[in-house]
Amino acid sequence: MEQSVQKRAATWIWYPGDFEIRxxxxxxxxRRARDVMYPTTWRIDRQYSNIKFRYTxxxxxxxxxxxxxxxxxxxxxxxxxxxxxxxxxxxxPAGRHEIIVSVFNDVEAPALxxxxxxxxxxxxxxxxxYQNDWLTPGSWTFDSADNRPSQFRLAVTPQEPAxxxxxxxxxxxxxxxxxFGFLRFHGLAGSGxxxxxxxxxxxxxxxxxxxxxxxxxxxxxxxxRAEADIYTLDEGKAFRYVWIHADPGVRWEHxxxxxxxxxxxxxxxxxxxxxxxxxxYEMSLYTLHLNTREFFIxxxxxxxxxxxxxxxxxFLMNYxxxxxxxxxxxxxxxxxxxxxxxxxxxxxLDYSFYWFISLYDYYLYSGDFAFIRQYxxxxxxxxxxxxxxxxxxxxxxxxxQDWVFVDWADLTNTGAVSTEQILLVRSLEAMSLFASLLDxxxxxxxxxxxxxxxxxxxxxxxxDEERGGLLHHRVDGETKPxxxxxxxxxxxxxxxxxxxxxxxxxxxxxxxxDVPRIRTPYMRFHELAVLCESGEHxxxxxxxxxYWGGMIELGATSFWEEYDPSLADDAHYGMYGMPFGKxxxxxWGASPIYLIGKYFLGVTPAAPGxxxxxxxxxxxxxxxxxxxxxxxxxxxTLEMDSSSIRVESTSGTGILTFTSxxxxxxxxxxxxxxxxxxxxxxxxxxxxxxxxxxAVLRG
Numbered sequence: 153m154e155q156s157v158q159k160r161a162a163t164w165i166w167y168p169g170d171f172e173i174r175x176x177x178x179x180x181x182x183r184r185a186r187d188v189m190y191p192t193t194w195r196i197d198r199q200y201s202n203i204k205f206r207y208t209x210x211x212x213x214x215x216x217x218x219x220x221x222x223x224x225x226x227x228x229x230x231x232x233x234x235x236x237x238x239x240x241x242x243x244x245p246a247g248r249h250e251i252i253v254s255v256f257n258d259v260e261a262p263a264l265x266x267x268x269x270x271x272x273x274x275x276x277x278x279x280x281x282y283q284n285d286w287l288t289p290g291s292w293t294f295d296s297a298d299n300r301p302s303q304f305r306l307a308v309t310p311q312e313p314a315x316x317x318x319x320x321x322x323x324x325x326x327x328x329x330x331x332f333g334f335l336r337f338h339g340l341a342g343s344g345x346x347x348x349x350x351x352x353x354x355x356x357x358x359x360x361x362x363x364x365x366x367x368x369x370x371x372x373x374x375x376x377r378a379e380a381d382i383y384t385l386d387e388g389k390a391f392r393y394v395w396i397h398a399d400p401g402v403r404w405e406h407x408x409x410x411x412x413x414x415x416x417x418x419x420x421x422x423x424x425x426x427x428x429x430x431x432x433y434e435m436s437l438y439t440l441h442l443n444t445r446e447f448f449i450x451x452x453x454x455x456x457x458x459x460x461x462x463x464x465x466x467f468l469m470n471y472x473x474x475x476x477x478x479x480x481x482x483x484x485x486x487x488x489x490x491x492x493x494x495x496x497x498x499x500x501l502d503y504s505f506y507w508f509i510s511l512y513d514y515y516l517y518s519g520d521f522a523f524i525r526q527y528x529x530x531x532x533x534x535x536x537x538x539x540x541x542x543x544x545x546x547x548x549x550x551x552x553q554d555w556v557f558v559d560w561a562d563l564t565n566t567g568a569v570s571t572e573q574i575l576l577v578r579s580l581e582a583m584s585l586f587a588s589l590l591d592x593x594x595x596x597x598x599x600x601x602x603x604x605x606x607x608x609x610x611x612x613x614x615x616d617e618e619r620g621g622l623l624h625h626r627v628d629g630e631t632k633p634x635x636x637x638x639x640x641x642x643x644x645x646x647x648x649x650x651x652x653x654x655x656x657x658x659x660x661x662x663x664x665x666d667v668p669r670i671r672t673p674y675m676r677f678h679e680l681a682v683l684c685e686s687g688e689h690x691x692x693x694x695x696x697x698x699y700w701g702g703m704i705e706l707g708a709t710s711f712w713e714e715y716d717p718s719l720a721d722d723a724h725y726g727m728y729g730m731p732f733g734k735x736x737x738x739x740w741g742a743s744p745i746y747l748i749g750k751y752f753l754g755v756t757p758a759a760p761g762x763x764x765x766x767x768x769x770x771x772x773x774x775x776x777x778x779x780x781x782x783x784x785x786x787x788x789t790l791e792m793d794s795s796s797i798r799v800e801s802t803s804g805t806g807i808l809t810f811t812s813x814x815x816x817x818x819x820x821x822x823x824x825x826x827x828x829x830x831x832x833x834x835x836x837x838x839x840x841x842x843x844x845x846x847a848v849l850r851g
Contacts, residue, residue, distance in 0.1 A: 160274045161272065161274065161295060162272035162273055162295065163265070163272075163273060163274055163294060163295050164263045164264070164265045164273070164291065164294035164299075164301050165205065165265075165273045165274065165275075165289035165290065165291045166199075166261050166290050166291070166301065167199070167200050167261070167262070167280075167287070167289065168279070168287055168289060168485075169290060169485045169489075169490075169527070169530075170200060170261040171261045171292070172290075172482045172485040172486040173197050173485070173490065174260060174261040174302075175304065175447075175486065176197075176458060177196050177198060179447065179449075179456070179457075179458070180192040180457065180458075182388075182456050183454065183455055183457065184387065184389075185364055185365075186364070186365075186366060187367070187368065194495060194499050195495060197489040198490075199262070200262070201256060202254070202255075202256045202262070202281075202282065203254070203262050203280065204252060204253070204254045205254075205255070205277050205278065205289065206250060206251065206253075206277065206279075206286070207250070207251045207276065207277045209248070209249060209251070210247065210248040211246045211247065211271075214243055214245050214246050215243070215244050215269055215270055215271055216241060216242070216243045216268060217242060217243075217244060217267065217271050218240075218266070218268070218297065219240050219265070220265040220266075220300075221255045221257075221264050222255070222261065222262055222263035222264075222300055222302055223255045223256050223257025223260070224257070225254060226253070227251065227253050228251070228252040228253075229244070229245075229249055229251060229252075230249050230250055231250070231252070244268075260301070260302035261302070263294075263300070263301050263302075264277075265297050267297065274291065275288055275289065277289055287526075290485075292478070304446075306413060306414055307412070307413055308333065308334070308413075309410070309411050310336075310409070310411070311331065311333070311408065311411045313326060313327050313407070314326050314328030315328075322395055322396055323396045324357070324358075324393065324394070325396070325407060326392065327392055327393075327409065328392070329438075329709035330352060330439075330442065330736060331392065331409070331442075332391075332411065332442055333388055333409045333412045334384050334385050334387070334409060334410045335384075335385045335407060336382050336383065336384045336385070336407065336409060337407055338407070338408065339404050339405030339406075340371060340374060340383045340403075340404045341371070341375065341402075342371055342402045342403045343371055343401045343402070344371055344401040345368065345369070345371070346370075346371060346374075347366060347367070347396075347397045347398075348366060348368075348397075349363045349365075349395040349396075349397070350365040350366060350367075350389050350391035350393070351392065351394075351395070352725075352732075352736035353392070353707075353722075353725050353732070353736060354393050355722045357392075358395055359731070360395075362730070362731045362732055363732060365389050365453065369385070371399075371402050384410060388412050390451075390737060391453075413442075413445075414441075417474060417476075418437060418474065419474060419475050419780070420473045420474075420745070420779065421778075421780045422748050422749075422753065422777065422778075423777065423778055423779065424776065424777035425774050425776050425777070426697070426774060428697055428701050428704070429696065429697060429744075429748075429774075432697070432700045432701060432704070432744050435704065435709070435711060436469075436743070436744045436745045437742070438709075438710055439710040439739070439742040440473060440742040441474070443737065443738070443742075444470070444476065444479055444739075447463070447479065447482055447483040447486055448466035448467065448479060448739060449739065450462040450713075450739055451713060451735030451737055451738040451739065452737050453736070453737065454733065455735075458483060458486060458487060459498050459503065460487050460500070460506045461498075461502065461503050461557070461674070462674075462739055462740055463487065463506075463510065464507075465674070465739070465740050466483075466739045466740075467483075467514065469739075469742050469745040471513075471782070472745050472782070473745050473782075474782075477514075477518055477520070480514060481523060484507070484510060484514065484527070488507065488534065491530070493533065493534060495554075496554055496555075499555045500554070501550045501555070501557070502557055502558060502571065502572055503557070504537075504538055505538070505572070505576055505578070506575070507534070508535070508578070508579035509579060509582060511527075511531065511586075512581075516760055517761075517762070517784075518761055518784065519760040519761020519784070521760075524586055528587075528590060531586060532595075535579065535580070535583055538576065538579070539602075543568060545568070545609060545629070546605060546606060546609055547609065547610070548573060549567060549568050549569075550569075550572075556569055558572075558638055559670065559675045560671070561672075561675075564624075564632075564634065565625065566625060567625050567632075568627075569625045570610060570622045570624060570625065570639035571624075571638045571639040573609075573610040573614075574610065574622075574639050574643050576606060577648070578603075578646050580600070581599070581600070581603050583599040584596045584597075584600040584603065613631055614626065615653075616635065619660060619661075620653075620661060621637075621639075621657050621660060621667075622639035622640045622643060623635055623639075624636045635661065636667065637667055637668075637670060637679060638675065638678075640661050641662070641675075641678050641682045642678065643657075644682050644685060645681065654686065655686075658683070658686045658688070662683060662686075671714065671716065673699075673711065673712075673714070673715070673738070673741045676695075676743065677740060680695060680743070680747055681747060681751070684747060684750075684751035684770075685751075689751060689752065689770045689771075689772030689773070690772050690773040692751070693773050693774070698717075700715075700741075702717050703715050708736065710736065710741070711742060712734060712735065712736050713734050713740075713741065714734060751770065752769065752770055752772055752774075753769055753779045753781055754766075754768035754770060754790075755781040755783065755788050756768075762784045762786070762803070763805070764805050764807070765783055765788070765805075765806045765807075767788060767790065767799060767806050767807070767808045767835065768808075768810070769790055769792050769797060769808075771792060771793075775793060775794060776792065776793035777792055778790065783804055784803060786802035786803025786804060787803075789801070794847045795844060795847070796842060796843065796844050796845070797810060797842070798840070798841065798842050799835055799841045799843075800835075800839065800841065801835055801836075801837050801838075802838070803837050805834065805835065806834070807835065808833045808835050808841070808843070809830065809831070809832045810831060810843065810845060811845075812829060812845035812847070813829060813847070815831075816844060816845035817843070817844045818833050818841060818844075819841060819843075820839050820841045820842070821836075823843070831845075
């Protein structure tokens with residue numbers, strides 16, 4: 153790629169996706185159970201070991217550059233073999249010339265860093281994997297020769313235990329709340345062995361035979377590896393409690409930990425008239441932060457894997473809290489992995505569809521078209537893979553090797569499952585948008601037409617007029633009578649139902665006690681969002697207080713993978729046939745962040761990157777609330793009670809929509825009646841608005 157010389161910051165560059173794929177490979181073998189490694193149960197992709205970069209420059213005079221590589225490299229100037237290995241400083245001649253650098257690394261992702269006055273490695277270069285694929289390279293914030301991509305690590309900070317006591321002759325530490333990191337022994341001395349039993353709960357830590365996580369080490373060997381008289385264990389663990397069993401000859405001064413985390417800005421806030429809901433919101437933020445790591449993972453104890461369905465929800469919660477796009481991009485790229493595809497993401501049919509929808513949401517919330525363009529080809533090949541699984545009726549079905557998941561419930565997912573069709577339609581709509589953005593109108597029209605056809609077929613074959621919702625699955629040309637909430641929920645979320653159908657779903661499906669309940673936070677995320685979409689905010693508020701508040705009443709310091717209020721005592725901790733198999737810090741447990749930010753504070757993007765956004769606040773039974781929601785680089789701050797709304801923003805243009813029993817007054821903007829008791833005000837950045845209104849009471 154020829155470029156005129158202009159000064160840009162140098163950064164490490166690599167084949168797009170390979171840094172993230174290599175990082176995911178490292179993370180995918182971090183899971184432990186009883187000190188045994190459990191790798192992911194799906195294919196782990198690898199980076200390309202041999203790649204080539206190119207760049208064409210035009211210099212008025214010669215220039216010296218410093219070149220560094222992750223691996224060994226060969227440099228060619230104008231096609232001439234000028235082999236150099238290792239890091240070097242070379243002089244480039246004046247004039248117009250082409251640089252080609254080949255880099256080989258069979259351990260880490262090959263990467264290149266060049267720094268000169270004018271010639272610097274950045275997104276203006278191109279890279280190939282020798283497959284006729286000159287592409288824009290990947291890059292991030294590695295902006296010096298010493299700051300190598302392969303050395304990327306999360307941040308750590310020391311933490312001390314909140315309490316220490318002796319249980320049955322052994323030291324028991326309580327760090328006060330759920331955490332993640334590396335245990336450290338200060339002044340470790342003597343001889344003998346030490347075994348550490350970890351627990352997210354006290355019961356788990358005090359169960360040497362059943363706790364999920366433990367460490368064993370010999371003090372003599374540990375002392376040799378201690379730094380500054382501190383021995384730090386190698387593997388990070390999730391825990392609150394630690395029970396340490398040591399031989400009589402072992403001693404230490406005290407034990408602390410290094411808390412490992414991603415530095416994040418807490419960009420959202422929420423306070424309201426209900427202290428319990430405030431506590432739920434803050435604990436949700438902490439839960440999500442613990443699971444925001446190299447990628448968005450499911451749980452910090454088990455599995456510590458990157459699941460597409462879990463990530464889909466984490467992305468949305470992230471937009472209403474930290475708005476950290478780096479972790480979002482890393483997760484999206486790593487999940488997609490390499491071609492050729494032979495299995496769905498995490499082996500789950502629905503999880504491939506969630507990736508398309510997540511990519512669509514990313515563009516909506518961030519406005520980052522460059523990212524969409526860079527990975528569009530991988531979206532195309534994934535969609536081609538998915539569409540090969542359509543049956544004679546045009547509906548997608550799981551293969552024998554696929555896991556058709558939908559939810560943790562007693563569901564029969566044979567044949568064509570209605571939820572999968574709804575997710576595929578949304579995925580095709582996302583692809584139509586991406587193709588249109590890239591001026592491929594033929595592909596855009598094709599994706600759109602297919603989406604409309606599958607949606608029409610789905611509604612025709614699965615909608616049950618008498619029962620008022622979408623039936624669950626269809627086998628051998630026959631739609632089975634099973635009615636579940638899942639497909640109807642997604643159809644409502646994506647706007648596929650008429651107003652009459654929406655009302656039918658709310659009353660006949662969502663609020664119908666005879667329809668099987670949704671029990672996990674995973675699908676409660678979608679269930680409660682749909683109820684908010686239908687104005688059932690008061691119901692959702694009470695559900696949050698009951699469900700998430702119920703975990704707090706049981707002593708939770710982060711939210712769980714599942715909560716069943718009918719269980720007693722330590723039975724709450726069991727799952728998957730293991731007494732402590734349940735994750736007590738699970739990302740999908742943090743959904744109140746999303747529900748409160750989007751449906752109570754009411755902030756949603758109406759155009760990519762929040763150039764235009766809507767604010768539709770709803771007290772939902774509260775007497776007052778105030779909070780902040782990030783909107784890209786800016787933020788919206790809102791305060792509301794039963795008679796006034798105060799709003800200010802720092803970027804973009806917003807439309808505040810609300811209802812009032814009488815004509816409202818606004819201190820700054822013009823109030824417009826949009827029908828009946830509904831009004832709106834345009835919100836401009838930098839101005840403060842106060843609206844005085846009279847709340848409409850629901851019958």
